[in-house]
Amino acid sequence: MVLATIFQSGVSIEFYIVLSTILFVIGMIGVMIRRNAIILLMCIELMLNAVNLLMVAFSTYFGQADGQIFVFFIMVVAAAEATVGLSILVMAYRNLRTTDVSIFNKLKG
């Protein structure tokens, strides 16, 4: 017998709530403890993926496809954000020769 979804075969939705919360918190801790701006952008991607995971889990749980469409749009926004963020970083590195986030203190003028 083929089971329809994973949630009808014993895995609870709480498992995915906890999993994606842990992933989100790991991303947030990474933003706070790392000072390399590229790693910071990567941790933001990790947080976005944690939200995507929960959205797909609820989409499957309720049997509605709308959640997966929103995951698609989050990926679009993440790709745009990564390109612009990385090009800003490359330009900051060209002028200041570092990717330490404390360089942005200099924006105060």
Place this chain on the structure above:
Amino acid sequence: MNLETIAIILGGLTIGSALMVIISKHPVRSVLYLVLTFFMISANYILMNAQFIAIVNIIVYAGAIMVLFLFVLMLLNLSRENEPKSSIMVKLSAVIAGGTLFTVFIAALKDGVAVAATTATDADSIGLVENLGHLLFTKYVLPFEVSSVLFIAAMVGAVLLAKREKQIIE
């Protein structure tokens, strides 16, 4: 080995590789662990019958965005020696703040789902590209078109920023 065991093992691997992203000192190693994390998340998507999102996740995230990150890391030639370090107090307070946020999230979400799981027999086909493509071009056609404007704006912004400043002034 039932599906629940597989889900728990996969979740543990996902969390482990995500932890390695923020623990490993070398930036290139962090990027590679993040690629591994994205593959694990894709495996979770396949487990939840979201095949289209799983493939798109591998192509867009692990294929495009992470390669972009790797290119920038290689371009800037960062190494373990000039990696900026934060003090132990900052790390400790970050872990405490993260643990507090985790507790708050779990307390808020743990019994928030009052609706039972769907019992529809066609629930395993909602993640297929046919169904999602149909929805994308009927109900969500306006956000789909607007996202192309966003992409053009991001592309123009990236090209403009990547040019040298003298060229912009001239």
